[in-house]
Amino acid sequence: MRSVSIVGVGLTKFGEQWEKSFKELIAEAGVKAIQDSGLERKDVNAVYGGCMASGRFVGQEHIGALIADQLGLNPVPSTRVEAACASGGVALRMGYMAVASGIHDIVAVGGVEKMTEVSTEDAGFALGGAGDQETELFVGASFPALYALMARKHMKKFGTTEEQMASVAVKNHGNAVNNKYAQFHREITIDDVMKSGYVSSPLKLLDCSPITDGAAAVLLMPTEQAKKINDKAVEIIASTQASDTLALADRENLYETKAAKIAGKQAYEKAGIKPTDVSFAEVHDCFTIAEIMAIESLGFCPLGEGGKFTEQGNTQISGQIPINTSGGLKGKGHPVGATGVAQAIETYLQLNGEAGKRQVKDAEIGMTHNVGGSGATAVVHLYKKA
Amino acid sequence: MRSVSIVGVGLTKFGEQWEKSFKELIAEAGVKAIQDSGLERKDVNAVYGGCMASGRFVGQEHIGALIADQLGLNPVPSTRVEAACASGGVALRMGYMAVASGIHDIVAVGGVEKMTEVSTEDAGFALGGAGDQETELFVGASFPALYALMARKHMKKFGTTEEQMASVAVKNHGNAVNNKYAQFHREITIDDVMKSGYVSSPLKLLDCSPITDGAAAVLLMPTEQAKKINDKAVEIIASTQASDTLALADRENLYETKAAKIAGKQAYEKAGIKPTDVSFAEVHDCFTIAEIMAIESLGFCPLGEGGKFTEQGNTQISGQIPINTSGGLKGKGHPVGATGVAQAIETYLQLNGEAGKRQVKDAEIGMTHNVGGSGATAVVHLYKKA
Numbered sequence: 001m002r003s004v005s006i007v008g009v010g011l012t013k014f015g016e017q018w019e020k021s022f023k024e025l026i027a028e029a030g031v032k033a034i035q036d037s038g039l040e041r042k043d044v045n046a047v048y049g050g051c052m053a054s055g056r057f058v059g060q061e062h063i064g065a066l067i068a069d070q071l072g073l074n075p076v077p078s079t080r081v082e083a084a085c086a087s088g089g090v091a092l093r094m095g096y097m098a099v100a101s102g103i104h105d106i107v108a109v110g111g112v113e114k115m116t117e118v119s120t121e122d123a124g125f126a127l128g129g130a131g132d133q134e135t136e137l138f139v140g141a142s143f144p145a146l147y148a149l150m151a152r153k154h155m156k157k158f159g160t161t162e163e164q165m166a167s168v169a170v171k172n173h174g175n176a177v178n179n180k181y182a183q184f185h186r187e188i189t190i191d192d193v194m195k196s197g198y199v200s201s202p203l204k205l206l207d208c209s210p211i212t213d214g215a216a217a218v219l220l221m222p223t224e225q226a227k228k229i230n231d232k233a234v235e236i237i238a239s240t241q242a243s244d245t246l247a248l249a250d251r252e253n254l255y256e257t258k259a260a261k262i263a264g265k266q267a268y269e270k271a272g273i274k275p276t277d278v279s280f281a282e283v284h285d286c287f288t289i290a291e292i293m294a295i296e297s298l299g300f301c302p303l304g305e306g307g308k309f310t311e312q313g314n315t316q317i318s319g320q321i322p323i324n325t326s327g328g329l330k331g332k333g334h335p336v337g338a339t340g341v342a343q344a345i346e347t348y349l350q351l352n353g354e355a356g357k358r359q360v361k362d363a364e365i366g367m368t369h370n371v372g373g374s375g376a377t378a379v380v381h382l383y384k385k386a
Numbered sequence: 387m388r389s390v391s392i393v394g395v396g397l398t399k400f401g402e403q404w405e406k407s408f409k410e411l412i413a414e415a416g417v418k419a420i421q422d423s424g425l426e427r428k429d430v431n432a433v434y435g436g437c438m439a440s441g442r443f444v445g446q447e448h449i450g451a452l453i454a455d456q457l458g459l460n461p462v463p464s465t466r467v468e469a470a471c472a473s474g475g476v477a478l479r480m481g482y483m484a485v486a487s488g489i490h491d492i493v494a495v496g497g498v499e500k501m502t503e504v505s506t507e508d509a510g511f512a513l514g515g516a517g518d519q520e521t522e523l524f525v526g527a528s529f530p531a532l533y534a535l536m537a538r539k540h541m542k543k544f545g546t547t548e549e550q551m552a553s554v555a556v557k558n559h560g561n562a563v564n565n566k567y568a569q570f571h572r573e574i575t576i577d578d579v580m581k582s583g584y585v586s587s588p589l590k591l592l593d594c595s596p597i598t599d600g601a602a603a604v605l606l607m608p609t610e611q612a613k614k615i616n617d618k619a620v621e622i623i624a625s626t627q628a629s630d631t632l633a634l635a636d637r638e639n640l641y642e643t644k645a646a647k648i649a650g651k652q653a654y655e656k657a658g659i660k661p662t663d664v665s666f667a668e669v670h671d672c673f674t675i676a677e678i679m680a681i682e683s684l685g686f687c688p689l690g691e692g693g694k695f696t697e698q699g700n701t702q703i704s705g706q707i708p709i710n711t712s713g714g715l716k717g718k719g720h721p722v723g724a725t726g727v728a729q730a731i732e733t734y735l736q737l738n739g740e741a742g743k744r745q746v747k748d749a750e751i752g753m754t755h756n757v758g759g760s761g762a763t764a765v766v767h768l769y770k771k772a
Contacts, residue, residue, distance in 0.1 A: 001488075055441045061468060061512075064476075078763070083448060083465060103387075133444065243462060
């Protein structure tokens with residue numbers, strides 16, 4: 001297997017993009033990534049695109065072909081992968097595998113979702129497709145409800161508090177203020193979160209990531225060649241993926257995310273490092289409890305202590321292990337298919353020292369953790385400067 | 387790259403499967419494939435599943451995780467790929483790449499679609515997502531209309547007749563009679579096709595493939611090991627994929643399918659063979675005109691002569707190049723995400739001499755050709771007995 005690096009990135013503004021179509025978002029992110037790399041369109045050998053529910057959101061499938069078409073990359077093979085909210089991360093992994101194996105040399109990886117074309121209710125139904133439609137969504141268990149069940153279990157078993165969960169949202173909103181691509185540029189307080197209305201108790205409005213439009217793209221190529229075309233190459237030193245049961249009711253327990261734990265463990269092994277070697281991580285905070293469970297599953301703190309660990313400031317940019325410097329899904333926004341790719345872009349910026357006011361000091365190794373549904377898919381990547 | 391073989395296959399009955407759920411179809415095909423191979427569930431290292439529009443058809447996304455869950459394969463990585471009606475073929479290609487590259491040893495590839503849970507009108511809208519939603523479906527150009535445009539152009543440029551198109555349907559229905567998994571077991575005549583009502587002139591009801599429920603699965607592993615576990619291994623000797631513009635209006639012309647031509651040419655080059663070396667092929671006959679254009683693009687007859695070539699009987703099982711011995715999409719049925727995998731299963735049966743009354747004599751090399759939308763994705767595979 002060859003070493004693979006990211007050599008260019010492109011991101012659209014995340015938010016309610018009324019003025020831009022689904023296609024325009026794809027084109028914008030893709031063109032930016034190609035320009036950033038210094039490569040040309042004709043250099044691209046294949047495309048992998050992550051998108052969760054474009055059929056429900058914009059009536060469009062066949063997203064692989066659409067991406068190639070929008071970027072004028074025909075006739076290269078172009079494939080959409082879907083893994084709910086982990087679609088972007090899995091697309092990145094497919095692209096990584098294609099380059100690592102030598103099947104393709106230069107691969108474009110994109111992620112996109114345009115979620116605001118439908119009503120919030122319809123968006124909820126579309127997102128519900130990430131869980132078990134038959135036994136969860138059909139009987140009313142929308143995603144806030146599923147994560148609320150996990151939160152309740154975590155609270156009961158470990159004493160995690162609503163204030164501790166709120167501290168995740170406060171931190172991530174704070175980080176998002178310094179990210180020009182983020183959906184929200186507004187600091188919030190614990191009090192703001194606690195006073196926001198319950199969506200599904202104990203989760204309140206400000207515990208939930210928003211509905212977002214956006215797209216993200218990166219270009220991958222063998223590290224050896226990457227280092228010759230520019231000085232920004234960021235190497236992917238591990239790429240792992242694991243699955244768990246689709247339905248929460250079938251899990252071993254509700255207080256930890258097993259697929260993330262497995263993918264994380266495999267990633268550390270592949271890279272030959274420990275959690276303490278990671279300088280910063282972008283984790284999947286679709287709800288505040290999800291970030292708490294993620295940092296436990298990834299070994300940044302012991303099981304059950306994620307709430308306290310966060311409340312104490314350890315996951316701040318200046319803390320022991322900065323988490324979601326980009327603002328995360330909560331502050332930056334969560335266009336579901338794009339999220340996994342956008343996470344990789346934050347690591348690229350951090351490792352190149354280009355994260356501005358949210359720059360992590362001495363950033364050497366970055367991690368991304370992207371989750372589908374209530375945890376049935378988890379994808380983990382590790383990165384370092386090439 | 388390692389040589390890769392199919393070592394087990396599983397297919398559900400194709401048709402209106404009112405008594406089986408989406409999940410049950412997946413489980414049935416997957417379990418059959420594992421049993422057929424003689425492998426066990428614990429041997430499977432990864433899963434790729436093809437599915438086009440489950441979000442629209444059954445309100446379910448996250449199909450990769452769902453497949454792994456249904457088959458008890460957790461925590462292996464499991465990924466859904468979508469390329470409209472070529473989803474199954476692209477999933478097969480992803481699985482092939484994973485094994486060929488040495489990333490995984492044993493991979494399960496599945497395809498599924500349950501299309502009858504929604505009204506025919508809604509199914510039409512879901513399928514329309516395979517084209518360009520903005521410039522085609524939104525203005526009323528459903529898939530029969532898009533293929534009707536191609537048919538009209540082909541008729542005008544080459545003199546192809548409605549009777550010639552009808553001869554595709556007659557042949558494929560005839561072949562389906564001998565396939566117990568096929569949706570239709572009814573011979574039809576040219577007269578039947580000509581008298582069936584216009585769906586979109588010149589295409590009539592019997593020129594169109596049906597709405598179908600079904601699932602298909604195959605197991606892939608390195609040929610060297612495959613030959614040790616049973617004597618049925620069928621080697622994939624080429625796997626290629628190409629893209630074209632999403633919208634018909636952006637194509638170079640309407641009378642040939644460029645992506646299929648490119649993918650076909652690449653496949654012949656990789657395998658080091660010519661079209662005349664192919665013993666039989668399963669091609670994407672979503673409409674009768676599509677089969678005519680496919681056999682031209684794949685080099686089985688000259689451009690423009692596909693209609694006459696078919697009418698003369700050259701594509702019959704006893705003909706020069708048997709096409710769609712399984713009954714094709716027209717006779718066997720077209721559960722869109724499953725089709726590409728089901729095509730591979732027909733080649734496995736033919737090359738093992740297990741196709742019963744539809745067996746091709748001296749079958750040595752098989753081909754599958756799976757198309758997304760009106761031709762924006764084309765996937766071609768070549769096979770021979772390992």
